[in-house]
Amino acid sequence: MFNPNSYVLYIIVGVIIATVLGQSFFFLFRAVKRAKQINIDKDKIKKTIISSAIFTIAPAVSILVGIITLSVSLGVPLPWLRLSVIGSLSYETVAAGAAQSALGLSMGKLVDDPSAFVTIAWVMTLGIIMGLVLTPILTKKVQSGLVKLEAKDKKWSALLNDAMFLGMISAFLGYVFCDVTNLFRSDEWLIANGFTSRTSCLIPVCVMAVASITMALCGLLSKKLKVRWITDYALPFSLICGMASAIPFTMWLG
Amino acid sequence: MKNSKTLTYLDSVHYYGRIWGFVILGLILLFPIALMIIFNVGPNWSALLTGCIAVVPMYWAVGIIEIFTYIPMLGAGGAYLSFVTGNISNLKLPCALDAIEKTGYKASSEEGEIISTISIAVSSIVTTLIIIIGVILIVPLSPILQSDVLSVAFAQLLPALFGGLAIVFIAKNVKLSIAPIILMLVLFIAVPALNASKVGIMVPVGVLFTIAVARILYKKGKI
Incomplete structure (x- = not known):
């Protein structure tokens, strides 16, 4: 029988989340390196890192609460992925709910049909994909405009x-x-x-x-x-x- | 004039930001495809269509609006990271704003760009790690995090967050903040359709209105 908490799902989700972590570390190291080049005070960097980390704790725990809420019907791996990569609790709840009601499933029951699970995963993925598609395309254009303005x-x-x-x-x-x-x-x-x-x-x-x-x-x-x-x-x-x-x-x- | 080094750093941010962005986009799309291959099933096409019709028009529109609203505020590096890890208005952007404000740099300067990137990267890493720990300890943690007392506190995360943040930015720019705050109070109180779920749509409205007010005050030399 299909299990939305199967270890295979944990492995796939783990790989994607590791990549996302890799991106954050990559940008962090490069920004810190650049900060040294242009002589930003070391103390400021250190304080930025510590205070950002501390500030993040409470909102991050609230995201975790979202995963727990969704895991009742979707298992842990799918909500874990969706809320670690782009999603927000309000969006994922709406998207998962829309898919589940289209499938005639109730929200409080663990999905045990692989086809239904795949359908829910697709709806949740496609609904949120816009930001991921447009960011690589548009960020440079928008930012260059701002850089020009700053110079002017x-x-x-x-x-x-x-x-x-x-x-x-x-x-x-x-x-x-x-x-x-x-x-x-x-x-x-x-x-x-x-x-x-x-x-x-x-x-x-x-x-x-x-x-x-x-x-x-x-x-x-x-x-x-x-x-x-x-x-x-x-x-x-x-x-x-x-x-x-x-x-x-x-x-x-x- | 910007020196060539500045251009090199920003250009490299865009170059690597695009690569990472497309790789992660690919991985995200591969997830449901991998599920189909592993479990050897297709989706329920009619439910998929119904579900997408319910979700896609609204959230793609929101996605497009968010791109133009948040990219200028996040900075380049911050944007590439934030649109991957999400939770922009309730976590990443407040985190970066607070960090830039405390260093005293201008958000539009290269220093501001770097502080914003560091802050958002750290915030993304900490969020991901906390969630990993939470997923591992989900069984013992669930009853605590879902207790009545804590859910009441988490329900008020946004008012608590923006209450603190607002004071700093209003104090910094009293003249500029009066008009947008009055407009938003009137709109949210007088229009019943504007509720908690509509705040995302009202952010760009507030941003455009405040920019207009700022431009007028600036042209008149009052700010």
């Missing part, structure tokens, strides 16, 4: 970058508030739309506030005490504080 107008080039970052950040800030109108909805509407309580819409708002305040305090503290290392870990620290605060906020508002 340094000030606008820097401002353009800040504008892009702020544009992305503002979209996520808006999303945090997307359900606040729930406060004024009727009980029937809340139940019909699957909300557990009227005030649960305030949980992300409160969490965001905690993270922002933590970040601001870290900034002030490091300036006042003249301790640089606080800012090095401020983002992961505020991330963890915000996520931890979600636990009492959910008990209170959820």
Whole structure:
């Protein structure tokens, strides 16, 4: 009988993931080498490596949670591959769900038919393939445009970058508030739309506030005490504080 | 003017980035093909078609938009890595932004490009390693990670992440941030169709709008 957790699948997935790791190490070594050539402070490189690694832990564990969730119906190797290479939990859940419902399978049951498994793997792969196809083709064009702009107008080039970052950040800030109108909805509407309580819409708002305040305090503290290392870990620290605060906020508002 | 060394490094990033990109694209497509060969089965064609119709139009469109939105922010090396390992807006890009910000370099400079590449490479490696450890220890870890307490915390990852990040970038550019934040708040609160799953679509809207605002302020000399 077909087993989506068979060792053959682990081996194939392992080879692909090893290649992806190889790419990251390749670019890491080359960037560090180039950094030395153009005299970027060694200390800055070291701090970048350490703080990036620490910051990554919590989001990476949340990706792991996604794999565990999907493994109930798909086994471990396929979700492991899909979430290590491009995928995101929201996409993979939608893609796997679309394939499973087309096959007439239920989400909570382990797939035991090889043809169904292959079908799901194809749908998940084809749906996400666009980024992988276009990146090698378009990155150079887009980046060369930016390099030219940088040479022509340094000030606008820097401002353009800040504008892009702020544009992305503002979209996520808006999303945090997307359900606040729930406060004024009727009980029937809340139940019909699957909300557990009227005030649960305030949980992300409160969490965001905690993270922002933590970040601001870290900034002030490091300036006042003249301790640089606080800012090095401020983002992961505020991330963890915000996520931890979600636990009492959910008990209170959820 | 850029010196020739700069060009050489960036050119080599593009050269190797393309090679790695196409190799990994090939491997990803080989996975389902390998399954078909090993298990000697074909897909269920009608289900494959139905599944693709449900997924492809939306996610290919999102993919194309993401390419143009994120490549300029990620830098060259960062883009080649991020579009392979994914989780761009919830991990790679915030990680790189924070790293560049702390070094004090401009994101558009070569130093910014290098710091961004290092940060995203390290983040990709750490993510992959954590997932490998997790897959090995999946049996003992599952009940802990899926406990009520931790799932509540993980559900709020994005508000916590962007809450911290927002403060830094708003403080740096107060004038520029007012208009896009007001626009996004109004849109997300007033338009019921905009919910958690639509944030990816609203990122390019926010980016284009903020660029327009920046251009106007810049031309008027107010920024």
